[in-house]
Amino acid sequence: MRQVSALAVLIALSGCGLVGPSYVRQPPATPPTPAYKETSDDLFQPAQPRDTLDRGPWWTVFGDSTLDRLAAQVDVSNQTLKENEAAYRQAVALIRQSQSALYPTIGYTGSVQQSGRGTGASTNSSSLSVSGNSVAQWALGGTLTWEIDVWGNIRRQIESDSAAAQASYATLAAARLSAQSSLITNYYSLRISDERKALLEASTAAYARAMEIVGNQVSAGTASQLNLAQAQTIYEQTKAQLVAEGVTRAQFEHAIAALIGKAPAEFSLPPAQISNQVPTIDAGLPSALLERRPDIASAERSMQAANAQIGVAQGAYYPQFTLNASINFVSTMLQNLLQIANAVWAVGPALAGTLVDGGSRAAQVESARANFDKTVATYRQTVITAFQQVEDALASQRILEQQEKVQVLAVAAARKAEATALNQYRAGTVDYTTVVTAQTTALQNEQTLLNIRLARYTASSNLVAALGGGWRDSDLPPPVYIPGEKTSRELKKHSWWPF
Numbered sequence: 001m002r003q004v005s006a007l008a009v010l011i012a013l014s015g016c017g018l019v020g021p022s023y024v025r026q027p028p029a030t031p032p033t034p035a036y037k038e039t040s041d042d043l044f045q046p047a048q049p050r051d052t053l054d055r056g057p058w059w060t061v062f063g064d065s066t067l068d069r070l071a072a073q074v075d076v077s078n079q080t081l082k083e084n085e086a087a088y089r090q091a092v093a094l095i096r097q098s099q100s101a102l103y104p105t106i107g108y109t110g111s112v113q114q115s116g117r118g119t120g121a122s123t124n125s126s127s128l129s130v131s132g133n134s135v136a137q138w139a140l141g142g143t144l145t146w147e148i149d150v151w152g153n154i155r156r157q158i159e160s161d162s163a164a165a166q167a168s169y170a171t172l173a174a175a176r177l178s179a180q181s182s183l184i185t186n187y188y189s190l191r192i193s194d195e196r197k198a199l200l201e202a203s204t205a206a207y208a209r210a211m212e213i214v215g216n217q218v219s220a221g222t223a224s225q226l227n228l229a230q231a232q233t234i235y236e237q238t239k240a241q242l243v244a245e246g247v248t249r250a251q252f253e254h255a256i257a258a259l260i261g262k263a264p265a266e267f268s269l270p271p272a273q274i275s276n277q278v279p280t281i282d283a284g285l286p287s288a289l290l291e292r293r294p295d296i297a298s299a300e301r302s303m304q305a306a307n308a309q310i311g312v313a314q315g316a317y318y319p320q321f322t323l324n325a326s327i328n329f330v331s332t333m334l335q336n337l338l339q340i341a342n343a344v345w346a347v348g349p350a351l352a353g354t355l356v357d358g359g360s361r362a363a364q365v366e367s368a369r370a371n372f373d374k375t376v377a378t379y380r381q382t383v384i385t386a387f388q389q390v391e392d393a394l395a396s397q398r399i400l401e402q403q404e405k406v407q408v409l410a411v412a413a414a415r416k417a418e419a420t421a422l423n424q425y426r427a428g429t430v431d432y433t434t435v436v437t438a439q440t441t442a443l444q445n446e447q448t449l450l451n452i453r454l455a456r457y458t459a460s461s462n463l464v465a466a467l468g469g470g471w472r473d474s475d476l477p478p479p480v481y482i483p484g485e486k487t488s489r490e491l492k493k494h495s496w497w498p499f
Contacts, residue, residue, distance in 0.1 A: 018151075018152030018155055018156055018311055018482070019151040019152050019153065019156065019311050019314050019315045019318065020152070020156055020307075020308070020310045020311020020312070020313075020314045020315070021307060021310055021311065023159075023303070023304045023307045023308065025300065025303075026300075026303060026376050026379060026380070028290070028379075028380055028383040028384075029380040029381075029383065029384055030384075032285075032286040032287040032289070032290065032387075033286050034285075034286070035285070035286065036283050036286055036387075036390060036391060036394055037391055038391050038394035038395045038398060039283060039394060057071065057072070057470070058180075058464050058469045058470045059071045059180060059184055059461075059464075061279045061281070061460075061464070062184070062279060062457075062460075063275065063279070064187075064274065064275075066187075066269075066272065067183075067184065067187050070183060070187060070256065070260055071180055071183055071184070073260040073261070074176070074179050074180055074183055074259055074260055074261075075176060076261070077260050077261025077262065078176075078179050078259060078260065078261050079261055080175060080179060081172065081175055081176055081179060084168075084171060084172040084175045084176075085172055087168055087171075087172070088165065088168040088169050088171075088172050090168075091161070091164055091165035091167075091168040091169075092165050094161045094164070094165070095158060095161045095162055095165055095480055097161075098154065098157045098158045098161045099158055099480075101147060101149075101154045101157075102149060102154055102155075102158075103146070104144050104145065104146035104323070105144070105145045105146070106142065106143070106144050107142065107143040107144075107145075108140075108141065108142050108143070109139070109140070109141045109142075109143070109328070110139065110140045110141070111138075111139045112136065112137070112138050112139070113136070113137045113139075114134055114135070114136050114137075115134065115135055115137065116133055116134030116135060117133065135332055136332060137330065137331075137332055138330070138331050138332070138333070138334050138337050139328060139329065139330045140328070140329045140337055140338070141326060141327060141328035141329065142326065142327050142328075143324075143325070143326045144323070144324070144325040144326070145322060145323070145324055146322065146323040146324075147320060147321070147322050148321045148322070148323060150318070150321055151315045151318045152311065152315065153311070153312055153315030153316075153318075155482050156308045156309070156311035156312045156315065157308070157312050158480055158482060159304070159305075159308040159311075159479075159480070159482045160304075160305045160306075160308035160309050160312065161305075161480075162479050162480035162482075163301045163302070163303075163304035163305035163308065163479065164301070164302070164305040165477070166297075166301040166476050166477060166479060167297075167298045167299075167301035167302045167305060168298075169476055169477055170294040170295070170297040170298035170301060170473075170476060171294070171295075171298045173294035173297075173471050173475070174293075174294040174295045174298060177294060177465055177468070177469045177471065178465070179259055180465075180469070181461050181462065181464075181465035182255075182259060183256060183259045183260070184457075184461040185457075185458050185461055186252050186255045186256050186259065187252075187256060188274070188454055188457040188458065188461075189252045189454060190249055190252035190253060190256065190269065191272065191273075191274045192274075192450050192451075192453065192454040192457075193245060193248050193249040193252060194249065194271040194272065194273070195273070195274075195450055196245055196447065196450050197242065197245045197246075197249065197271070198271075199443075199446050199447070199450070200238055200239075200241050200242040200245060201242060203238050203439075203443050203446075204235065204238050204239050204242055206439075207231070207234055207235040207238055207439065208235055210231055210235075210422065210435065210439070211228070211231040211232055211235050213426070214227050214228050214230075214231040214432065215228055215231075222428070223432070226432075227431070227432035230432050230433065230436050231432065231435075231436070233436075234436050234439055234440065238443065253267070253268065253269055256269065276453065278401075278453065278456040278457055278460055279460055280397060280401065280460070281397065281460055281463045281464055281467075283390055283394055283463065283467060284467070286387065286390075289383075289386055289387065289390065289467065289468070290383065291468075291472050291473045291474070292467055292468030292469075292471060292472055292473075293382075293386050293466075293467075293468045293471075294468065294471050294473075295382055295386070296379070296382055296383055296386055296473075297473040297476060299375070299378050299379035299382040299383075300379055301476075302375045302378070302379070303372065303375045303376055303379055305375075306368070306371050306372040306374075306375040307372050309368045309371065309372070310365065310368040310369055310372060312368070313361070313364040313365040313367070313368040314365055316354070316361045316364065317361055318353065319351050319352060319353030320351070320352050320353065321349055321350070321351055322349065322350045322351075322352070323347075323348075323349050323350075324346075324347070324348065324349075324350055325345075325346065325347040325348075326345065326346050326347075327343055327344070327345040327346075328343070328344045328345070329342045329343050329344075330342055330344065386466065389462070389466040390463065390466045390467060392462075392466075393459050393460075393462040393463035393466050394463065396455065396456075396458075396459035396462070396463075397456070397459045397460060397463055400452055400455050400456045400459055401456065403452055404449070404452045404453065404456060407445070407448055407449045407452055408449065410445050410448075410449075411442070411445045411446055411449050414438070414441050414442040414444075414445040414446075415442050417438045417441065417442070418435075418438040418439050418441070418442040420438075421434045421435045421437075421438035421439075422435050422438075
């Protein structure tokens with residue numbers, strides 16, 4: 001009876017406190033500012049976005065149906081995402097594996113054995129015979145082993161695995177966001193390549209007409225072979241750029257194919273024009289970034305996982321209590337095997353611990369604390385990097401919009417200078433070098449404008465990705481409830497936490 005009472009006390013204690021420190025969210029290295037630095041410029045007022053960002057298909061802000069179709073395939077066929085999804089399922093399985101340690105393990109044994117002893121023997125030249133008696137013995141048994149989690153070692157491991165699974169889920173979301181952002185960048189790089197190819201084709205045709213004009217003048221004796229050579233040079237240079245653009249476009253098309261999980265040979269994207277209206281994104285409040293970035297959530301969950309491991313390491317200082325029980329039935333007759341008279345049973349608690357280990361447990365606790373400090377630093381650096389990426393994208397969005405307006409004027413002036421130079425050459429008032437210079441300048445300015453437009457699309461995509469896309473940390477799977485520990489709602493009650 002005393003043994004039963006002691007066992008009941010141990011089981012009751014197993015649902016109480018946990019060894020090791022309770023997890024408390026760590027504040028960022030610096031509190032979020034009321035506004036982003038790059039949104040405080042009075043000279044720039046960002047336009048309103050086409051749509052809100054609090055949604056899954058955030059790429060729809062670009063208003064491109066082809067992009068919408070491609071981006072949707074990333075989540076279905078991208079092999080990197082499948083790898084991360086498998087890692088998440090593996091992390092969930094580890095939770096169930098750790099939870100199983102809270103329950104008894106029941107086993108069984110069984111055997112049948114024939115035994116006997118010889119009573120005599122006779123031999124002759126042709127044969128050998130043995131006679132004797134044999135007995136069959138049947139045995140069937142069961143075992144029970146139950147480690148009672150008095151100090152909370154197992155529950156701390158479950159807590160760590162649960163937080164690690166949440167971190168894995170957030171890592172999956174971050175990988176998805178990165179793949180989607182890469183797709184958008186490659187898609188618009190391909191579309192700008194299409195526009196650059198169209199520009200080079202138009203310029204090549206224009207230079208061919210100019211070369212024809214110079215050739216006619218050479219035939220009439222009003223222009224020199226040098227003028228013709230100059231016209232042919234710029235024509236061939238531009239034609240070479242046109243050929244090289246095919247390589248650039250093919251590489252972007254192959255990159256898109258890989259991102260949607262297809263072999264390049266299975267995918268092709270016909271040329272198409274895109275809108276010149278690049279969406280301008282409102283970044284919102286800096287404090288919201290703490291909830292919108294999956295990499296921040298992953299780093300924060302990794303902190304809790306590391307914190308729980310401190311408790312696991314500290315639990316090694318305390319003895320382990322195990323309940324062992326067994327029952328075995330042994331009989332020489334199978335039909336009587338399960339009778340109570342044939343049973344041999346044993347039950348009782350066991351205690352095991354380490355008295356001297358040369359400092360091994362202390363080193364493990366120190367290592368766990370150091371690992372927690374490392375995850376805190378990683379979390380804080382992740383937050384700082386997130387704010388940097390948002391500020392960078394905001395600066396790019398703001399400055400590139402201004403640069404594009406100026407570059408549009410530069411292109412118009414360059415094209416006007418090109419037309420004027422060609423007319424003056426026809427009138428004989430300037431040499432052909434002036435025409436070549438004007439043509440080269442005009443083409444370079446057109447290409448610069450396309451590069452700025454691509455940079456604007458990239459900046460908008462980077463900004464949405466830096467803001468977390470349409471993801472929020474409320475999308476995380478709920479944590480596993482650990483008896484004796486604070487709830488997640490209680491863990492959020494800190495002055496720095498904005499929500």
